Amino acid sequence: MLRGIAALLLFQLLGESLVFLTRLPVPGPVVGIVLLFAALQAGRRFGHSGYPRIEAVADSMLANLGLMFVPAGVGVVALWGLVESQAAAIIAVLVLSAVFTLAITVWTFIGVRRLMARAGEKR
Amino acid sequence: MRSPIELWVYLSTSPLIWLTLTVCTWIAATEISQRLRRNPLANPVLISVIFLSLVMTAFGIPFETFFAGAQFVHFLLGPATVAIAVPLYRNWENVKKLLLPIAAALVVGSLAAVASVVVLGQAFGLSQEVMISFLPKSATAGVAMAISSEMGGNASLTAVLVILTGIIGAVIVTPFMNLMRIQDYAARGFAAGLTSHGIGTARAYEVNATAGLFAGIAMALNAVATSVVVPLATSLLMH
Numbered sequence: 001m002l003r004g005i006a007a008l009l010l011f012q013l014l015g016e017s018l019v020f021l022t023r024l025p026v027p028g029p030v031v032g033i034v035l036l037f038a039a040l041q042a043g044r045r046f047g048h049s050g051y052p053r054i055e056a057v058a059d060s061m062l063a064n065l066g067l068m069f070v071p072a073g074v075g076v077v078a079l080w081g082l083v084e085s086q087a088a089a090i091i092a093v094l095v096l097s098a099v100f101t102l103a104i105t106v107w108t109f110i111g112v113r114r115l116m117a118r119a120g121e122k123r
Numbered sequence: 124m125r126s127p128i129e130l131w132v133y134l135s136t137s138p139l140i141w142l143t144l145t146v147c148t149w150i151a152a153t154e155i156s157q158r159l160r161r162n163p164l165a166n167p168v169l170i171s172v173i174f175l176s177l178v179m180t181a182f183g184i185p186f187e188t189f190f191a192g193a194q195f196v197h198f199l200l201g202p203a204t205v206a207i208a209v210p211l212y213r214n215w216e217n218v219k220k221l222l223l224p225i226a227a228a229l230v231v232g233s234l235a236a237v238a239s240v241v242v243l244g245q246a247f248g249l250s251q252e253v254m255i256s257f258l259p260k261s262a263t264a265g266v267a268m269a270i271s272s273e274m275g276g277n278a279s280l281t282a283v284l285v286i287l288t289g290i291i292g293a294v295i296v297t298p299f300m301n302l303m304r305i306q307d308y309a310a311r312g313f314a315a316g317l318t319s320h321g322i323g324t325a326r327a328y329e330v331n332a333t334a335g336l337f338a339g340i341a342m343a344l345n346a347v348a349t350s351v352v353v354p355l356a357t358s359l360l361m362h
């Protein structure tokens with residue numbers, strides 16, 4: 001377990017460092033995803049296997065991803081004063097924007113997927 | 124022997140009790156959510172936040188005291204984001220086939236998330252400062268706050284809007300997709316992660332493993348896309 005945690009921390013650290021050095025407009029943990037993914041692919045190619053250890057830790061963290069948002073969520077209640085005066089308008093914009101974004105994203109994904117399937121059939 | 128009141132005074136100012144309470148509340152909330160068959164309204168993040176906020180208010184605990192304990196959980200957001208590489212690696216053969224829909228949905232979705240705020244914000248008469256803090260709301264918290272302060276928004280306000288977007292999206296995504304009769308779990312998950320970052324991703328993992336994977340991919344990609352789209356939208360807003 002400890003090695004899995006160490007690997008995740010290490011790749012986050014690498015990601016953060018790379019972002020700091022190159023001034024990339026990307027969050028460090030996102031670069032960490034890319035680096036860890038590349039390392040796992042390379043590991044498969046060279047037959048090295050620390051993978052099961054990382055997999056166990058990663059899966060249990062992702063299964064409890066919501067927990068990590070709880071402190072920030074409690075912060076929202078503490079900071080409610082910031083939105084209180086315009087609360088109704090803000091909630092309305094949030095809900096409508098979320099529905100719109102969900103709809104347009106899912107339809108684009110499905111639309112392109114269908115187009116690809118159709119192009120595949122023709123071939 | 125010291126009195127129980129002394130014990131409370133001692134404990135309530137230590138990080139330990141708030142960390143313990145946060146983790147135990149989460150476990151109870153996931154239990155409740157499972158018992159209610161993952162009903163979208165019984166969202167474990169929402170249940171935990173409401174319960175903990177009630178406790179804080181009831182005992183008059185300042186947020187800083189709570190966060191001194193809860194920050195250890197908060198810190199895990201980074202490594203948990205990196206962890207998305209694992210399901211990505213495991214399912215790469217399937218993901219590879221869907222790179223085109225992923226790219227298209229990312230471009231259209233990230234623009235929609237920002238453009239809808241501009242249009243709706245003007246319709247509902249939001250002030251310009253609020254609007255700028257609003258724009259990066261679909262990106263994950265750390266990124267959104269960084270973008271907001273760079274554009275002259277209020278980072279704390281952005282944090283509030285990010286979390287609210289996350290919870291709202293996580294609550295509406297399942298009923299909305301069912302209403303639309305969409306059964307493609309890759310597409311459903313991608314939309315959830317793009318709209319509602321990690322909280323949407325957490326919800327997607329509850330519903331379906333494929334949805335969770337694509338939500339994670341969308342969350343990571345939209346963090347990058349939002350940091351490109353928001354500066355553009357802000358410069359348009361200023362003119």
